[in-house]
Amino acid sequence: xxxxxxxxxxxxxxxxxxxxxxxxxxxxxxxxxxxxxxxxxxxxxxxxxxxxxxxxxxxxxxxxxxxxxxxxxxxxxxxxxxxxxxxxxxxxxxxxxxxxxxxxxxxxxxxxxxxxxxxxxxxxxxxxxxxxxxxxxxxxxxxxxxxxxxxxxxxxxxxxxxxxxxxxxxxxxxxxxxxxxxxxxxxxxxxxxxxxxxxxxxxxxxxxxxxxxxxxxxxxxxxxxxxxxxxxxxxxxxxxxxxxxxxxxxxxxxxxxxxxxxxxxxxxxxxxxxxxxxxxxxxxxxxxxxxxxxxxxxxxxxxxxxxxxxxxxxxxxxxxxxxxxxxxxxxxxxxxxxxxxxxxxxxxxxxxxxxxxxxxxxxxxxxxxxxxxxxxxxxxxxxxxxxxxxxxxxxxxxxxxxxxx
Numbered sequence: 051x052x053x054x055x056x057x058x059x060x061x062x063x064x065x066x067x068x069x070x071x072x073x074x075x076x077x078x079x080x081x082x083x084x085x086x087x088x089x090x091x092x093x094x095x096x097x098x099x100x101x102x103x104x105x106x107x108x109x110x111x112x113x114x115x116x117x118x119x120x121x122x123x124x125x126x127x128x129x130x131x132x133x134x135x136x137x138x139x140x141x142x143x144x145x146x147x148x149x150x151x152x153x154x155x156x157x158x159x160x161x162x163x164x165x166x167x168x169x170x171x172x173x174x175x176x177x178x179x180x181x182x183x184x185x186x187x188x189x190x191x192x193x194x195x196x197x198x199x200x201x202x203x204x205x206x207x208x209x210x211x212x213x214x215x216x217x218x219x220x221x222x223x224x225x226x227x228x229x230x231x232x233x234x235x236x237x238x239x240x241x242x243x244x245x246x247x248x249x250x251x252x253x254x255x256x257x258x259x260x261x262x263x264x265x266x267x268x269x270x271x272x273x274x275x276x277x278x279x280x281x282x283x284x285x286x287x288x289x290x291x292x293x294x295x296x297x298x299x300x301x302x303x304x305x306x307x308x309x310x311x312x313x314x315x316x317x318x319x320x321x322x323x324x325x326x327x328x329x330x331x332x333x334x335x336x337x338x339x340x341x342x343x344x345x346x347x348x349x350x351x352x353x354x355x356x357x358x359x360x361x362x363x364x365x366x367x368x369x370x371x372x373x374x375x376x377x378x379x380x381x382x383x384x385x386x387x388x389x390x391x392x393x394x395x396x397x398x399x400x401x402x403x404x405x406x407x408x409x410x411x412x413x414x415x416x417x418x419x420x421x422x423x424x425x426x427x428x429x430x431x432x433x434x435x436x437x438x439x440x441x442x443x444x445x446x447x448x449x450x451x452x453x454x455x
Contacts, residue, residue, distance in 0.1 A: 180413040183223055187247065187410065194290035195221045195247035197279040212278060217256025219348065222248045222293070222363070225355060226338035227415040232390040233369070234412045237334060239402075240386075240394050241363060246410040248291035250359060252349060257294045293359060295349050301357035311336075312345050312356055316366055319382040327382060329375025334367040334388065335360050339415045365397075 178186075188196050201215055219225065223246045228234040238246055251257055261274045269276060279286040304315040313336040319327050331337075335356065344355040366385040370376040373393035376383075386397040394402035 178411060178413060180224065180227075183411065183413040187221060187223065190247065191284055192279075192287050193247055194249050194275055194279075194286055194288075194292075195223075197275060197282070197284050197286060198249055199224070200282060200284065201278065214251070214256050214259035214274065217251045217253055217259070219250045219252060219295075219344070219355075222246050222250060222359070223410050223412060225250060225344060226340055226360065226412050228338060228412040229415050230390070231411075231414065232392075233337060234414070235406065235408050236388045236390065236392055236394065237337075237364075238408045238411045239392070239406045240334075240367070240388050240396075243410055244291050245363065248293050250293045250295065252294075253296045254294055257292055260292060293362070295353075295358045298358050298362040300349075300351070300353045301361040306336075311339065312354060314357065314361065319368065319379065327375075327379045329371040330379065331369045331371060331390075334364040334369055337369060338412070 184199055187193075187199050190196050198215075198218055198221060201212065202218075202220065222241070223238070228237060249260070251260070259274060261276065262270045264270055271277065271280065276286045301314055306313045306315050314333070316333050316336070318332075319330060321327065338356070338360050340355050340360075346352075346354050348354050349358060364385075368376075368379070368383055368385075368387040370379065370387060370389045370393070372391050373389045376387050376389045376393050376395065379387065380395075383395060384397070387393075387395045392406050396402065
């Protein structure tokens, strides 16, 4: 009666674990030493069959458990990937909101400064206007900048008869405006007086017309800017800089959406956790206000002054509130940095120390004597963005918690 019982156990194992056990049928019992005289299976043979059954049952259980474990690992992996994707999306949303908040804060600060209110901006209200900047340039009476400014103030046939004047856009110091006087001083100090007085022309043809040479390579004083300067009583003796926009490599990235000043969309420096660096105000190239006429299609390739002239001068120069913040951000500074209190770091780790003395500055933007309605709308929008950022932060923390669980 032992054989039917063994077959029954085998069927039960197959049913429970869904892992069929194949039992090889034994050959007919012709003459088997394991059989006793009564034809019954000896206890030794039965014990061996029982051990085989137990081993195969254990293998079946192990096989089933392994499959279930692999399925559970796959499911957990998919859940982790889902939460990780959510976290990356939320971090991207948070960074976008951080950028928007920073831009709005800068806009509010600019409006507040321009309105003439606020005790912390009293020094800013002392910035010079465009006429004062022009007078400063004209004081360098034998400079190329002074000659160009004086010529541009003239009208009619006096200008049209000078071919290269059609190609000249202006002087660097007069092609942009800055609201804050501290920022204007530091930007001007960073560029240096020679660059601030540089003549800006559109093309290489205009550059060639500014100065001509004889066969020995000497300057022909009767032609070009030298000749014009001598004719108006401002002989040009010193060297001067000329910036040719056609030779500059323009910025090729995106612009900030819906910005009338066409500011450049440059990735802001951040810590590994995505937080914006403390004290960071923005990029110098975006802190220059440009006249509408020079925002679009200044060059033959359709580029404006911001993505050509000022990007060429400043690149991704960072602006901070104080030297302390600037020095703290050193590992994140690649193209130099400045601070409102006069700190300057040139690219390549060159520091400018000592007292600053600036004569030629960017003129101050025309401010308003009142705070416009858009100021309060911007303030409300900034509060909404901060609330949205807080909610995203909470969702990101929850996603982290779910992964850890």
